Amino acid sequence: MASSTGDRSDPGAPPTDLVDGAACLVPAPATFRTVAEIPVGLDPEGVAVDTARRRAYVACSRSDCVTVVDLDELVPIREVKVGQEPIDIVFDERSDRIVTADARSDQISVIDAETLAVVRTVPVGSYPSGMTHEPEARRLYVGNSFGSTMSVLDLDSFETLATVEAEPGAGAIGVDPSRGVAVCVNFVAASATFVDMESWEPVETIPLGTGPCAIGIVPERREAFVVNSLACTVSRVDLETREILGELPTGRAPVGLTVAPPHDRIYVANRGAGTVSVLGVADGAEWAQIPVGTGPGGVVVDPGTGRVLTANAGSGTLTISEDLLAARPAEAQVEPPHPLVGRRLPGFALPDLATGETRTELDWAERRYIVNFFASW
Amino acid sequence: MLVNIWEGGVARQEAERFREIWDIRGPILLDENAEYAERLGIRGVPTNVLVDADGTVVGVGLTRLDELEAAVDRLLGR
Numbered sequence: 378m379a380s381s382t383g384d385r386s387d388p389g390a391p392p393t394d395l396v397d398g399a400a401c402l403v404p405a406p407a408t409f410r411t412v413a414e415i416p417v418g419l420d421p422e423g424v425a426v427d428t429a430r431r432r433a434y435v436a437c438s439r440s441d442c443v444t445v446v447d448l449d450e451l452v453p454i455r456e457v458k459v460g461q462e463p464i465d466i467v468f469d470e471r472s473d474r475i476v477t478a479d480a481r482s483d484q485i486s487v488i489d490a491e492t493l494a495v496v497r498t499v500p501v502g503s504y505p506s507g508m509t510h511e512p513e514a515r516r517l518y519v520g521n522s523f524g525s526t527m528s529v530l531d532l533d534s535f536e537t538l539a540t541v542e543a544e545p546g547a548g549a550i551g552v553d554p555s556r557g558v559a560v561c562v563n564f565v566a567a568s569a570t571f572v573d574m575e576s577w578e579p580v581e582t583i584p585l586g587t588g589p590c591a592i593g594i595v596p597e598r599r600e601a602f603v604v605n606s607l608a609c610t611v612s613r614v615d616l617e618t619r620e621i622l623g624e625l626p627t628g629r630a631p632v633g634l635t636v637a638p639p640h641d642r643i644y645v646a647n648r649g650a651g652t653v654s655v656l657g658v659a660d661g662a663e664w665a666q667i668p669v670g671t672g673p674g675g676v677v678v679d680p681g682t683g684r685v686l687t688a689n690a691g692s693g694t695l696t697i698s699e700d701l702l703a704a705r706p707a708e709a710q711v712e713p714p715h716p717l718v719g720r721r722l723p724g725f726a727l728p729d730l731a732t733g734e735t736r737t738e739l740d741w742a743e744r745r746y747i748v749n750f751f752a753s754w
Numbered sequence: 755m756l757v758n759i760w761e762g763g764v765a766r767q768e769a770e771r772f773r774e775i776w777d778i779r780g781p782i783l784l785d786e787n788a789e790y791a792e793r794l795g796i797r798g799v800p801t802n803v804l805v806d807a808d809g810t811v812v813g814v815g816l817t818r819l820d821e822l823e824a825a826v827d828r829l830l831g832r
Contacts, residue, residue: 419762439762609818629817649817651797671797691760715814722805725790727783730769748803750796752760753772
């Protein structure tokens, strides 16, 4: 795929029958460059980077596999079958292993990165959907959504060291070793459970915005950033007082988050908008939105190049982007209205799930209504 | 009305499972290859499209509940 550059006035490919030529001609400095959009498996979610081998590992939840992507050639090179519905993934450089959280199998799969063979599976709690690891302390943390727990495993032996009570929807986990705290984000309960990393006891649970599902830690600011997917915000949380310091606006339905290596910005994948927001860590402002594929989720930064890797559950792709912003842009980014607004809804003829009959827009003629586009993931 | 798109597995099964979990009672239509969604320029989920009685689109996006409620109030003239 050819690369492209753009700014906020160029939010990806416009709908084919709604193009307004003149409306797109807004000169502005480029804020991003799309390097590639690479096909992977179905409904990709988590992404991990193997810097030495120049590879990305993408957990493809509906293909039950990991797609291995060559980050130099920008092509998929292998698929590795794992358990059912792998959602999150980590790569541990020291042991040279990839680990997936296989949600519908209630297990993790461990893959040898050299041979790309699954070397073992380990049962964890019910519906593991989030993970992180602490390489120095050799710990793996797994959030079990249906089990409402966080599993702590030894990263070498994969022995379960503790099972910590969290709350419904336990998933994403952030760790701050300098303060000895792990934070488990609970999607259904809309909360975060702070856990002492020595005793493995929950210390405190705080309320968050609705649908929290990803977390990033900036230890030198003693702050955590949590995306609230239904509230469409990012909560800034003090890691010591455990107070919410503010809510950062972002794009629609944010579900993924990562902290850029310089810790001056975070990247937030907006599942409802098909974009990645660039948010300033210090100012909390949205610097830009980078168009990616459809239904983006997992987002990471390739430490070798600084490029942003985004897994797009809708399009089944991995977008590789370059963030061209050196700092916050002088002008605030303004999202243009969707080109469909003010126009007649294009007609449709789609089968009804319940009856199998074809329904058209005429079935709703002369009525006011909402069309909700959704996916089960 | 709901329109299911971008299912990686068997769309009908996944949508049915979703309907059961969330106890959805309204009509669910299947746009299996997302052709209709792409025609509308839909780039993510969930996305709400508000349509007036004359068929004019009055809002797109509206993911946040407060945003959606306000838009519905406007649509209904409240």
